[in-house]
Every structure is written in C-alpha cells, then in structure tokens.
Amino acid sequence: RKRPVYTVDDYVSAILKGDVTMLSRAVTLIESSRPEHHAMAQEVIEKCLPYTGNSVRIGITGVPGAGKSTSIDAFGMHVLNQGRKLAVLAIDPSSERTKGSILGDKTRMETLSREKNAFIRPSPSAGSLGGVARKTRETIVLCEAAGFDTIFVETVGVGQSETAVHSMVDFFLLIQLAGTGDELQGIKRGIMEMADGIVINKADGDNIDKANLAASHFRNALHLFPPTESGWFPKVITYSGYYALNIDKVWEMIDEYLDYVKGNGYFHHKRQQQAKYWMYESINEALTNSFYNNPKIRALLPRIEADILEDRISSFMASAKLLDLYFAEKGGDQ
Numbered sequence: 001r002k003r004p005v006y007t008v009d010d011y012v013s014a015i016l017k018g019d020v021t022m023l024s025r026a027v028t029l030i031e032s033s034r035p036e037h038h039a040m041a042q043e044v045i046e047k048c049l050p051y052t053g054n055s056v057r058i059g060i061t062g063v064p065g066a067g068k069s070t071s072i073d074a075f076g077m078h079v080l081n082q083g084r085k086l087a088v089l090a091i092d093p094s095s096e097r098t099k100g101s102i103l104g105d106k107t108r109m110e111t112l113s114r115e116k117n118a119f120i121r122p123s124p125s126a127g128s129l130g131g132v133a134r135k136t137r138e139t140i141v142l143c144e145a146a147g148f149d150t151i152f153v154e155t156v157g158v159g160q161s162e163t164a165v166h167s168m169v170d171f172f173l174l175i176q177l178a179g180t181g182d183e184l185q186g187i188k189r190g191i192m193e194m195a196d197g198i199v200i201n202k203a204d205g206d207n208i209d210k211a212n213l214a215a216s217h218f219r220n221a222l223h224l225f226p227p228t229e230s231g232w233f234p235k236v237i238t239y240s241g242y243y244a245l246n247i248d249k250v251w252e253m254i255d256e257y258l259d260y261v262k263g264n265g266y267f268h269h270k271r272q273q274q275a276k277y278w279m280y281e282s283i284n285e286a287l288t289n290s291f292y293n294n295p296k297i298r299a300l301l302p303r304i305e306a307d308i309l310e311d312r313i314s315s316f317m318a319s320a321k322l323l324d325l326y327f328a329e330k331g332g333d334q
C-alpha cells in the first residue's frame, strides 16, 4: 500500500493541533538526507516559527552512568505533574559511529514513555555534530509549535556535544556523582563553566553524606570561576533520580534562574545570541555540504589527497586548487 503523501500545510495544521504522529513524521523529514525532504522540512519549520519560542529549554548532561535517563524520567514526571507538556530530545554524535544511539532511546525512560504529554525522540544519527545539532534545533521548533512547553535536550558529558546543547538551551544542568573525594578531576573545566546548575545524583541511602560532601566541593570550586555573563551564580543540589528525592528542589532552582534572567533581560539576550550563532552554523554546514557533495570535488579529492601524502603538492596549493575548482563551477552556474 502506498503511503499517503502530505503537503506542507497538512504537516503544519496537524502540528499546531498537537498531533504527535504528524510531529514525528515531520521530524523524520528533518532527519532525512534526501534534498526534497529537507526542502519540505524547511517550509514546515518556517510556517511553524510564529508559534514557537514560548517553551523552557533545558540541557541535561552527565557521563554515562550518572543517571541521566533515570533522572529525566523523574524530572519529566515532575514537569508533567505541573500540567506541562514535555519533549525529550538528544544529541548523540556517537550514534553514527556505533550505529546505535546510547541516548534518547524510548526504553530508557520507562515511566515517561507511557505518558501522552511526553514526546521522546532519540538523537538524529546521520552526519557531523553540526548536522546533528541543527536537526535537534529544528526539532525543538516543531515541538514548541505542537504545544510542548518544556524541552529537555540530553547529551553525554564526554565531548563537544555539550557546547552544541548549551547553544540551544536556556538552562544547562550538569549531573554529577559523588566520588571518592577527587570528583572534580574528571570534569572538564569548560563543562562546569557552562553549567547553570550542578546536581549530584544518587543522594540516597548510604550515599547521602558522600553526596553532601561532593556538593560542598563543587560549591567551593564554583567560587574559583569568573562570574557568569548572566550574573547568576550556579547552584549545587543533591537529589536522587531513582527514589525521586529532592526533585522539587532541582525545579525550584530552575524556576529561580528563569525569574532571574527574565528579570534582568539575559533570557532574551541569550536567545538572540543563539539565533545569531545558529545562522552562522547553518551557513557553515550548508557550504561544507555543498562543497563536499560537488561531483567534481568528489572526483578530484582522492587524487589531491594522495598528492599531499606523496609530497607532490602543499596543503595550501591543494586547498586553493579545490576551492578554485568549486567556485569556478559555482560562478558558471549563473
């Protein structure tokens, strides 16, 4: 049986009504590598844009095992109990290499995945981090248009993907565990500097004292960092995702932050900066794709690469040659 063909307006009107089946299909268009899908997705996004921007976007990171999925389940239920609608998205560039996403898998958030007001979507898997991040950002737009007023964007705290997530959220939450006293060592300074809140998970049972100790270490460490651009001083809170303890404290912190940055104008400022950043990111991604997908470039690249490896040409000459070829052809198009 042939699949029904939907128009841009079919997608848009269904999404604006909160139809998650059509939302899912539209996200599939965003993720597709086919140019006609991409073009259609762009039209859908464009028409949805006037209905977006009213959500709270929260980035959540932590190393594997920190308890991200357990915590998102607990945080998510807390959010739903406030009568809100939640979309959980992920950025997991590793999924391309491993051919399996370690994040965003529906089965990881067992409670949430049964809730009709929660929309869980695994990380897009194709392409570069930039491409994956763009797709997630576009998915945020569609989710907001579909009435999701809270967006979680999850990522693993091991690489550059935090920066990508940080550039699309209002609040960046870092999940940590109490360790053996040297917990600060493993954390990249850059990631801690991005955090608006640090939460120590697994503060339950015998682990409570250790978690409190870790929290005071983090608080001390935060004092050594320069003041944040927003003027907000990051908070450290202990909680248990598994036993759902202190989840309300985590949420009070986020609400307090939002009040603060909405009051001083930083919330709006940050979103504008992000929009600017994403314009350049989109341009860079499109130019890079156009260059590397150009048939003449594709044909010539292996030979030039070999020439470089055999010392027959310098990297400067090689790149100039390729770029000249590309631009000569682009000029000829007009």
Ligand code: GDP
Pocket (backbone or CB within 6 Å): 062, 063, 064, 065, 066, 067, 068, 069, 070, 071, 201, 202, 203, 204, 239, 240, 241, 242, 243
């Ligand atoms: P992720 O890899 O960051 O998504 O971590 P998971 O959510 O899969 O959790 C890793 C392990 O830690 C699992 O075995 C969880 O059951 C356990 N865990 C997660 N949160 C808690 C918690 O609050 N307390 C305790 N005791 N265990 C937890």
